[in-house]
Amino acid sequence: MRTSLTRTVIALAASSAVMGLGAAPASAENWRGSDPAGDVMTYTSSPEPPPCGTFTEGADPANHTADLVSLAVRHRRDTVELSAGFRDFTGGGQQSLEFDVKTDKHEFSISLDRRRTGAAARISVLRPGEPSAPDECGYYTVMSLVDPCRGLEADLSPSLDVVSVVLPRGCLGDPRWIRVGVQTGRSAGEAWSTDIWAEPGVDTAVYTGPYGPRVRRG
Numbered sequence: 001m002r003t004s005l006t007r008t009v010i011a012l013a014a015s016s017a018v019m020g021l022g023a024a025p026a027s028a029e030n031w032r033g034s035d036p037a038g039d040v041m042t043y044t045s046s047p048e049p050p051p052c053g054t055f056t057e058g059a060d061p062a063n064h065t066a067d068l069v070s071l072a073v074r075h076r077r078d079t080v081e082l083s084a085g086f087r088d089f090t091g092g093g094q095q096s097l098e099f100d101v102k103t104d105k106h107e108f109s110i111s112l113d114r115r116r117t118g119a120a121a122r123i124s125v126l127r128p129g130e131p132s133a134p135d136e137c138g139y140y141t142v143m144s145l146v147d148p149c150r151g152l153e154a155d156l157s158p159s160l161d162v163v164s165v166v167l168p169r170g171c172l173g174d175p176r177w178i179r180v181g182v183q184t185g186r187s188a189g190e191a192w193s194t195d196i197w198a199e200p201g202v203d204t205a206v207y208t209g210p211y212g213p214r215v216r217r218g
């Protein structure tokens, strides 16, 4: 189960700073993929009945602000640029966004966390560990190491409905190629709204990814 709860655990690991596959055709240095509009899912949890409570999943096609519509990757000589396009990124509210990056060496997660009270976002490069075995309720946890990355920058542009990050290739171990996925979560009252970029027909109920094709260094 890939839920906001799981991703929240990752965010907490990042904030503490102490905790710590598949082939695809080669492609050029730039790649851009689309994601359907109107496919935001909403999750609500209740503690009843114990011990696992109730977890309710629903569709929220009218949600604009958590609706990913594009993913773009530029793998340049010295930097990697990742951009996520939203249906409408205006408005405030707590929101998280993660670019999942698989390279020829490692997997990374570039995490942005915008607090409820401001537009500024915390941004981190994480190296996720293996998920724990699911507990009796099906939940698992993931410990992620925070990788220092000097030069990591993020740009949240509500007027363009785009969130982008730029980072030196060295922060990803100077990879020969990268594959990228993206997901976002946003608070919506008592619920948590999420969207995961995916090609049509691709299952998103996995721990990491799905990923786009390999994008080699330009």
Ligand SMILES: [Ca+2]
Residues within 6 Å of the ligand: 035, 036, 037, 038, 039, 040, 067, 068, 069, 195
């Ligand atoms: Ca979408």
